[in-house]
Amino acid sequence: xxxxxxxxxxxxxxxxxxxxxxxxxxxxxxxxxxxxxxxxxxxxxxxxxxxxxxxxxxxxxxxxxxxxxxxxxxxxxxxxxxxxxxxxxxxxxxxxxxxxxxxxxxxxxxxxxxxxxxxxxxxxxxxxxxxxxxxxxxxxxxxxxxxxxxxxxxxxxxxxxxxxxxxxxxxxxxxxxxxxxxxxxxxxxxxxxxxxxxxxxxxxxxxxxxxxxxxxxxxxxxxxxxxxxxxxxxxxxxxxxxxxxxxxxxxxxxxxxxxxxxxxxxxxxxxxxxxxxxxxxxxxxxxxxxxxxxxxxxxxxxxxxxxxxxxxxxxxxxxxxxxxxxxxxxxxxxxxxxxxxxxxxxxxxxxxxxxxxxxxxxxxxxxxxxxxxxxxxxxxxxxxxxxxxxxxxxxxxxxxxxxxxxxxxxx
Numbered sequence: 001x002x003x004x005x006x007x008x009x010x011x012x013x014x015x016x017x018x019x020x021x022x023x024x025x026x027x028x029x030x031x032x033x034x035x036x037x038x039x040x041x042x043x044x045x046x047x048x049x050x051x052x053x054x055x056x057x058x059x060x061x062x063x064x065x066x067x068x069x070x071x072x073x074x075x076x077x078x079x080x081x082x083x084x085x086x087x088x089x090x091x092x093x094x095x096x097x098x099x100x101x102x103x104x105x106x107x108x109x110x111x112x113x114x115x116x117x118x119x120x121x122x123x124x125x126x127x128x129x130x131x132x133x134x135x136x137x138x139x140x141x142x143x144x145x146x147x148x149x150x151x152x153x154x155x156x157x158x159x160x161x162x163x164x165x166x167x168x169x170x171x172x173x174x175x176x177x178x179x180x181x182x183x184x185x186x187x188x189x190x191x192x193x194x195x196x197x198x199x200x201x202x203x204x205x206x207x208x209x210x211x212x213x214x215x216x217x218x219x220x221x222x223x224x225x226x227x228x229x230x231x232x233x234x235x236x237x238x239x240x241x242x243x244x245x246x247x248x249x250x251x252x253x254x255x256x257x258x259x260x261x262x263x264x265x266x267x268x269x270x271x272x273x274x275x276x277x278x279x280x281x282x283x284x285x286x287x288x289x290x291x292x293x294x295x296x297x298x299x300x301x302x303x304x305x306x307x308x309x310x311x312x313x314x315x316x317x318x319x320x321x322x323x324x325x326x327x328x329x330x331x332x333x334x335x336x337x338x339x340x341x342x343x344x345x346x347x348x349x350x351x352x353x354x355x356x357x358x359x360x361x362x363x364x365x366x367x368x369x370x371x372x373x374x375x376x377x378x379x380x381x382x383x384x385x386x387x388x389x390x391x392x393x394x395x396x397x398x399x400x401x402x403x404x405x406x407x408x409x410x411x
Contacts, residue, residue, distance in 0.1 A: 013089065013096050014410040021100045023404050027411040028085020028098050029336050030401045031107045036078045037333070037398075039114065040390040043070070044383050046118070051379075058121055060175070068187050070117055071321065073168055076194060077135045078110055079329050080161065083201055084143055086340055091154055091204070092145055097411060109135050129172040136165050154204075160197045167193060185245055192241025195294060195320065196234050198328045199267075203230050206270070206287055209335045213283050213345050214276070221276040229270065233263040240298065257302020261295040268292075282347035286331045286355050293323030293362060300366070312369030322386060323362035330358055330389055337397040342405030350396045354389035361385035 024030050047067060049055040059066040085103070089095045098106075113131040120128050140161050147158035167190045174181040203225040210223040240256045247253065268288050271279055278284050297319030304313040334354065338345050365382035368375050405411060 015096050015099060024402055025100055025103050026404070027340065028103060029082040029340060031103065032078050032082040032085075032110075033333055033337065033393075034398065034401050035107065035111065036075070036082070036329075037390040037393045039078075040075070041387045041394075044387040048380070048383055057118070060120060060125060062183075065175075065183050065187070066117075066120070068184070069171065072187060072190055072194060073132060073136075074114060074117060075329065076164070077113070077132070077139065079332070080139055080197070081106070081110065081135075082336070083332065084139060086336060087204065088143065088145065090208075092149070095145065098142070099411070106135075106138060109138070125172070125175060133165070133168060133172070136161070136168060140165060156200050157197070160193060160200060164190065164193050164197070185248075189241055189245055191317075191320065192237055192244075194325060195237050198290075198325065199230055199234055199237070199264075201332075202287065202290065202328065203227070205332055205335065209283055209287065209339070209345060210271075210278070210281075212339060213281060214278065216344050217281075219276050219278065221273045221278075223270065223273065223278070225267075225270050229263075229267045233260070233267055236260040236263040237298075251306060254302045254305030257298045257305065259302075261299030261302065264291050264295045264298070282351065283331075283335070283345060286327075286334070286347075286351070289355060289359060290324055290328045290331065293319050293327055293359070296366075297321075297324060310369070312366075315366055315369050318365045319362055322365055322382075323359065326362070326386065327355065327358050330354060330393070333393060333397075337393070337400055340405075340411070341400040341403075342407030342409060343400070350392055354392050357385050357388045357392075361388075 024034060046055065050057050050063060057063070085098045089097045109131065113128070113135055116123050116128045116131045140158070143158045143161060146154045147162075149155060167186060170179065170181065171183060171186045171190070173179045174183045174186055206225045207223065213219075214221060214223065236256070236259050240253065240260050243250065243253050243256055268291050271284055271288060279288075297316060300316035300319060301313050304310045304316055334351055335345065361382045361384075364378050364385065368378050371378065400406075
């Protein structure tokens with residue numbers, strides 16, 4: 001019988017042409033999370049050594065640009081791959097899950113992209129561009145059913161990925177001086193698109209995770225993520241991104257930033273159910289914190305633009321990157337780590353700590369402009385606190401990722 005909430009419909013189509021698939025290749029999220037969590041920790045340590053001068057990596061003479069690129073696109077492709085290879089068979093019952101040898105090959109491509117990035121000064125930017133663009137292009141191909149769906153139920157995810165591919169090509173062309181454009185400005189456009197992609201993904205994640213949580217707890221109500229609220233937030237984020245690219249010094253951008261913050265916070269009104277109170281539920285708080293981080297980022301940037309006495313816009317942007325984007329990856333990894341390994345969605349001291357550490361790290365990093373005399377210590381502490389949740393993830397979830405599902409279902 002089809003189960004609407006328990007994310008098991010797609011397991012009926014699990015491929016039978018590959019025998020004895022090891023657990024770590026049994027579903028798309030498994031190898032990615034096994035690599036992504038330690039990569040987050042290792043890359044944060046490496047960046048600390050690079051910025052402090054202990055490791056000599058020039059990154060084509062522009063460390064800041066490439067740091068932003070890797071934390072946006074390098075991590076994005078892993079997160080999107082885990083989301084699509086896990087979620088698409090659920091969104092489109094009948095789609096055969098992507099597992100086994102095929103999965104190992106594409107995970108290897110992502111890993112080569114990361115190795116190529118860190119050895120960019122040796123292999124050259126062309127190799128880095130080829131590996132990373134190939135990865136994103138494969139993701140678009142994998143998501144083609146989303147775009148070609150006659151009902152266009154999830155087509156916005158595919159279109160946003162296509163836009164990100166175009167922007168990444170634009171970025172590499174600007175780095176190679178084939179086009180005249182500021183690379184940092186292009187990365188700000190990419191940031192806006194990534195926020196849009198996450199808002200689209202969160203609609204789906206909220207619908208599954210919160211309804212799953214309410215069913216497990218016997219809460220007699222249903223959560224619905226209303227498209228108009230998300231669409232308004234997406235429109236405002238897109239408007240901010242466009243205006244910032246063409247008119248970064250226009251004071252209107254400040255008011256738009258405040259409007260973006262309001263529109264994103266409005267999404268949280270979906271959590272106010274008609275018959276039940278769920279705002280005290282841990283996963284509602286976890287997921288709601290992502291919207292709060294995004295809103296703080298855009299709101300503080302807007303306030304900065306309108307206030308001539310404040311000069312911290314790039315620090316405040318970390319509420320969007322380290323906070324909103326980082327927290328979205330972390331919370332989705334936690335949710336998938338429970339549900340898609342055949343376990344109930346659980347909260348405990350570990351999941352609480354992971355979310356709290358990341359939020360605390362974001363506040364320390366974002367508030368550096370107000371305590372510049374302690375900047376060095378705040379940089380270091382925020383980096384360590386931001387990496388700590390992924391270390392905890394290794395401790396709690398790796399045993400789930402390396403073993404078969406607890407409910408005996410394949411995948």
